[in-house]
Amino acid sequence: MTHTERAHIAMFSIAAHGHVNPSLEVIRELVARGHRVSYAIPASFAEKVAVTGAEPVLYTSVLPTEEAPDAWGTELIDNLEPFLDDAVQALPQLIKAFDGDEPDLVLHDITSYPARVLAHRWGVPAVSLSPNLVAWDGYEEEVGEPMTAELKRSERGRAYYRRFQDWLTENGIDQHPDPFVGRPPRSLVLIPEVLQPNADRVDKAVHTFVGACQGDRADQGEWQRPEGAERVLLVSLGSAFTNQPGFYRDCVTAFGGLSGWHVVLQIGAWVDVAELGDVPANVEVHSWVPQLSVLKQADAFITHAGAGGSQEGLATATPMVAVPQAVDQFGNADMLQALGVARHLPMAEVAPESLRAAVLGLVGDPEVAKRAAAVRERMAGEGGTKRAADLIEAELSA
Numbered sequence: 001m002t003h004t005e006r007a008h009i010a011m012f013s014i015a016a017h018g019h020v021n022p023s024l025e026v027i028r029e030l031v032a033r034g035h036r037v038s039y040a041i042p043a044s045f046a047e048k049v050a051v052t053g054a055e056p057v058l059y060t061s062v063l064p065t066e067e068a069p070d071a072w073g074t075e076l077i078d079n080l081e082p083f084l085d086d087a088v089q090a091l092p093q094l095i096k097a098f099d100g101d102e103p104d105l106v107l108h109d110i111t112s113y114p115a116r117v118l119a120h121r122w123g124v125p126a127v128s129l130s131p132n133l134v135a136w137d138g139y140e141e142e143v144g145e146p147m148t149a150e151l152k153r154s155e156r157g158r159a160y161y162r163r164f165q166d167w168l169t170e171n172g173i174d175q176h177p178d179p180f181v182g183r184p185p186r187s188l189v190l191i192p193e194v195l196q197p198n199a200d201r202v203d204k205a206v207h208t209f210v211g212a213c214q215g216d217r218a219d220q221g222e223w224q225r226p227e228g229a230e231r232v233l234l235v236s237l238g239s240a241f242t243n244q245p246g247f248y249r250d251c252v253t254a255f256g257g258l259s260g261w262h263v264v265l266q267i268g269a270w271v272d273v274a275e276l277g278d279v280p281a282n283v284e285v286h287s288w289v290p291q292l293s294v295l296k297q298a299d300a301f302i303t304h305a306g307a308g309g310s311q312e313g314l315a316t317a318t319p320m321v322a323v324p325q326a327v328d329q330f331g332n333a334d335m336l337q338a339l340g341v342a343r344h345l346p347m348a349e350v351a352p353e354s355l356r357a358a359v360l361g362l363v364g365d366p367e368v369a370k371r372a373a374a375v376r377e378r379m380a381g382e383g384g385t386k387r388a389a390d391l392i393e394a395e396l397s398a
Contacts, residue, residue, distance in 0.1 A: 010103035012115035211382030230260035242268025256280035
């Protein structure tokens with residue numbers, strides 16, 4: 001098959017914005033090139049997928065939703081078991097959904113374990129679309145083994161690994177669960193290389209960094225900078241960890257009424273604006289905003305440092321104050337600070353004074369602006385959406 005032939009491509013993901021959103025522009029580009037794309041996804045994300053031109057293939061998921069982040073628990077095993085539970089129950093659904101309509105190639109999010117099983121079953125290539133960092137040479141010894149050592153000694157952990165191994169074996173895969181999850185045979189990394197720890201030790205024969213695949217996001221609407229605003233600050237904790245009324249009040253106190261500043265405050269779906277108290281005229285509050293549109297006009301960004309927000313801040317050369325909430329966000333915050341374009345402000349140290357000092361220090365430093373512009377230029381050279389689609393087509397032709 002040559003890359004100009006129309007292929008059937010199947011994409012697999014979970015119902016989470018941070019996992020679906022990075023793939024959407026790649027899917028849109030593949031559809032525009034004439035390929036038929038089936039996108040396996042729970043119903044809550046069907047409409048978001050359909051606007052790309054892909055056909056949603058619906059399955060029922062048992063994963064905790066973004067509306068209930070506390071359901072993920074507090075221990076490592078609490079985070080691992082749901083993905084295996086979901087994979088085991090989703091696989092029969094997906095086998096049935098694609099029966100007689102098997103694809104030529106499988107694309108999958110890093111969390112979609114059934115996708116690699118299906119690719120093996122169908123004898124087709126599988127390409128991971130990673131929305132965050134990937135493993136490097138030495139990762140297992142430096143991070144993986146220390147992180148899972150206690151887990152593998154516990155009864156619950158041993159049961160998890162036995163169940164996972166049995167599931168893989170039943171499906172004809174002779175591989176330990178850890179490399180099955182963390183070492184895909186081919187991977188396109190949808191983050192800029194500057195956010196990847198130990199990038200010099202990443203196997204570039206497996207992982208290709210294509211950077212941000214953002215599109216123009218015109219369908220999300222446009223935000224207009226108010227006339228007379230000398231500086232614009234965006235505050236957003238993303239979509240999952242937004243129930244933080246105290247944090248938003250600190251932001252209002254820090255920047256409300258601050259001369260020359262206009263604040264766009266996104267508070268998510270779980271906080272009522274009334275919880276913020278009196279909101280000054282220079283602060284606009286929304287449950288959701290078209291983030292990329294705002295960032296293209298913003299002077300600073302207070303972010304939770306999720307993969308999506310981090311790279312949008314870098315792509316627009318917007319200085320960031322990173323206040324991480326969970327998982328990879330802490331590492332992202334450190335990487336952004338190391339690049340010299342952000343300050344990592346732990347949640348425990350958040351106060352109106354610390355927020356104001358961090359933001360004003362960043363925007364008042366011309367070296368920060370120079371470094372941010374250099375990172376933006378480097379990212380632009382990674383190729384983004386079109387390069388990702390080219391590489392996927394190359395896998396079809398292999």
